[in-house]
Amino acid sequence: MASKVTSTVMRKGLRVLGVAIRAEKAVFTAAVLSSGVYGAMTVASAWALGWATENVVLPAFGAGETAAGAMSLALLLILGTALLKALGVAGRRYFAGVMQYRMQARSRRDVTRQYLRLPLAWHHRHPTGQLLSNANADAEAAWAPLAPLPMAVGVIVMLFTAAVAMVITDPVLAVVGFLIFPAIALMNLVYQRRLSPLATRAQQLRAEVSEIAHESFDGALVVKTLGREEEETVRFRAKAEELRDANIAVGRVRGLFDPVLEALPTLGVLAVLLVGAARLESGAITAGVLVQVAYLFTLLAFPIRALGWVLAELPRAVVGYERIHAVLSATGSMEYGAAALAADGPARLRVSDLSYAYGDFTVLHGVDFEVEPGRTVALVGPTGSGKSTLVQTFVRLVDPARGAVLVDGTDLREVARGGVSDVVSLVPQQTFLFDDTVRGNVTLGLPISDQDVWQALRLAQADGFVSALPSGLDTMVGERGTSLSGGQRQRLALARALVRRPRLLVLDDATSSVDPQVEAKILYGLRDAAAMSSASTVVVVAYRMATIALADEVVYLEHGRVADRGTHDELLARCEGYRNLVTAYEREEAEREALESDEEVSA
């Protein structure tokens, strides 16, 4: 059973290697040719040394003189084989590296392209950490056997040449080699087989240790303010000790096999001396041959382990390759139609009987409403009522399970690729800035003049702090740049949407971190801009009265359904849930005042 599984893995592994070889034929050929030269020259160098011993050293010690011709030839042979061998090694290492890195880069490109192509719903189903490791660790693992592969092919050449050479020089000594070398190769295979799962486990634990540290340090404020440092340390220690034990297990296997693999060829040489002595006695071989075979054994001992390296990497490579393959063959990619949306004028939005579910959990049920061009609609609802999910369907980040979103009567699914984002801009609840300049973050690479960028920043009330930044529009923000406050980040994200003059602007609680005074200025600015020619249709998710007051109409969501819709005043008059929600603060205030006056009366 186990061997069947193993042979399946081996077959799959060889198929993975086949993929790489087909993709990089020229580089692989160069690497293998170099490695072949290396293999042949390794055997040849032993032969050269044997020849020198036989024809230069032994005669010299025997006769007390050296033949100048033989000496020159011996030196030439030693140096020549070494030079060729060195060239072989250089070529092998270089081309093997190039092949490996090219394949890794290729997988990384393919995988990241696929990330960009796959719909957001797919992203939601896969944790960020997994996607990062697909592009990093898995791409590395999948092509790791490519580094030792040419050497292994060279070793096969080497072993074949050595076998032929030994059989020709002395069949009996060759038998010693035929016993020792397969034993080394086999032992090495067993070694790598035992090591591989342990090493994978250690690698996994290393990632887990890092995850705990990441999470714990990210949540430092919570850990500290609740005084949970000790509990966190206990959690970390448990994982660190698991890692320690896993590493020691790896060490035990290494510790056992490394000396054995080192001892085997040494024992082989000793066997050669013993058998060789008997062969010398019978006159079958000369002393030079003995030296040559013994030398060959010392030279072959190390490279033969390359076979094991390749085989050992295969299971990990198969896992890495299959993970990458799973990403590349992921379906459910967003299909696009061919329809184009008009370029100018406010858009008409229609949400038609729309439902959406995360897995089995339905968050939106038959949502249905329409927004006339140029109107501003506020989406209001309690925390967790499905507002953010709903606005995601407006820019086609996700497609509804049932029903449709239509802009100017066209189902968004019919619109050509890129067509939706040209017309609709969403400012999400959670701000995301790229590791780029302020300008880059606003334009996202579109050819937009600085004048327009500044205008958008002004509208988003961001021009003040941006002009105070060290390099203005060219200041780096995001991961490695200037750190901005939450409100500043939100204003940049808003400018990013405004600069595109979208026909439909969707704001998902996009000014929550902005001071109320600044928010008011932004909202008035938007209304003034809307009154001008560049009018947009606006959908805004909001709690604040000031924001709601700007809307022509309110859609009130409760538990994923449209509970009511109408003007603010209408809903206030007839919808209890809405009234409770938006007047919560006022009622609270009123109650307090009443309470205080009661207290005064009673006092």
Next chain:
Amino acid sequence: MSALQGVERSALATVRRGLSLTPEFRKGLAGTFALAMLATVGKVIVPIAVQQTVDRGLKDAVPDVPFIRDMVLVCAAAVVFTALCGYLMNVRLYRATESSLATLRVRGFRHVHDLSVLTQNSERRGALVSRVTGDVDQISAFMQWGGLMIIVALGQLLVASVVMFLLSWQLALLVWACFLPLMIVLPRFQRWLSAAYTRVRERTGDMLAAVSESVVGAAVIRAYGSESRTAERLDTAIDANKAAQARTQRIVATVFPLTEIVAAITLAAIVLLGVRLGVGGGITKGDLIAFLFLITLFVSPLQIATEVLNEAQNAIAGWRRILGVLDTPPDVADPGPQGVELPRGPISVAFEGVGFAYPGGPPVLSEVTVDIPPRSRIAVVGETGSGKTTFAKLLTRLMDPVSGRVTVDGEDLRRVRFSSLRERIVMVPQDGFLFDGTLTDNVRFGRPDATDEEIALAMTELGLTDWVEGLPAGLDTPVGQRGESLSAGERQLVALARAYLADPDLLLLDEATSAVDPATEVRLARALEGVTRGRTAVSIAHRLSTAEAADEVLVFEHGRIVQRGPHAELVAEPGVYADLHASWVAAAHS
């Protein structure tokens, strides 16, 4: 801002200090070292056996088979013995290094939690994580491979040289003369290689950042149709990484075979000089042949030398970085058992001329003096950047003031034991950070010994039962990494329940319900009002009603308290508060 104190140390001093922190490693090190030397002796068995065979076994026309047999058996026994030494050495080395590094890792982790940099500067967190992960791994990789290789390689060179000098001092000198130039240039190659590896690491970092951006920013990229621009950025990063990797391979491919050529030159020179010496009767043919084998012992140490040196450098850098953490004194230190234990009950707080500034930065708070009597409700208001959050961090002792002092029940905060402080004073930050786990797990973080019933009860008391029941699996709903499966408002609800369960005597809310809908927020406020009655409560307020409900309002501007008093008083006088109030009113009623 470099808050970590990297004491400048030489490489040797760094390693010495590092080893002094890991007693597990030093214990038994001498024994491991002795075993390593014995294991190395195994390397010269082959040359000696060959020399003996040629000189004594094959002395006469007829080989002395019994001698060769005995000699081979002795050598085989020696091989088995040295292999055994090798095994024992490996096992001891792995156990010692892994145990010591696990200790170091945990010490580093615990220490980082004591450093205020963690809560001050979120950008440096990634770097701190690598101190207890990657940096330690680097040390362990060196100790188990590179460090061992240095011992083995030096031992191998030493043993081989000794045997060589015993056989023939002339030939031994010749071997050294041939290899010495290579040994001299190797450090230069190592510097090239090290620079090249550094570049690979940087490019890999860039590439990972680009990939992570494309994954984390997936929604924005799609919403703005900037897929092709992102693809270009990715390709640039991936290709730059590939180019850097190929560059290192070019260096390795040049340096590595160089040793082969030097070895061949040495071989040729040995044959040439050896034969001369042999003809003169200075050495035997066995000696000469033994030399041919001994030279191979010079090759492998030099072939791996550049990589070992590189690892050594990385390991020392790793030591430096982790020592940089451990040697930074915890700036906000727990007084420990000597500290004061606060009795339970309503807490009073006093700020006495408190000032704060980040190292090298402008003052964030200056001359803040205020008394917060027990059972009082304080609202803290002010614009973004006015010092409100710094005030909160000083009150919870996430940082210590630069001047003045903060006292609790008359005790300097610095003298209060952490265990006592954290039990009595709890802050709910604006960003409701959640750990990967279920809702229950996260709420229980507030009080680890709370039962499921107590957690359910807490949710009921806070009026969150309806919300919990609407979730796919109620209290067992997983919240995802950093709570990302929940909305911002929902995360705040969990964070609040967590603090509520902790049951502190002073509750500090830093805009803790800013992303929650108004009805829920009012409900929460009412619930909290009920439970904090008789306790002290400080709220950093983002809306009117919180300030109105407070006994006293502290108005911050530019790091100072510019106004204070009850809402009714403050709103009547012109000033910062009246302006703020006007804008709130406008926001709520326009």
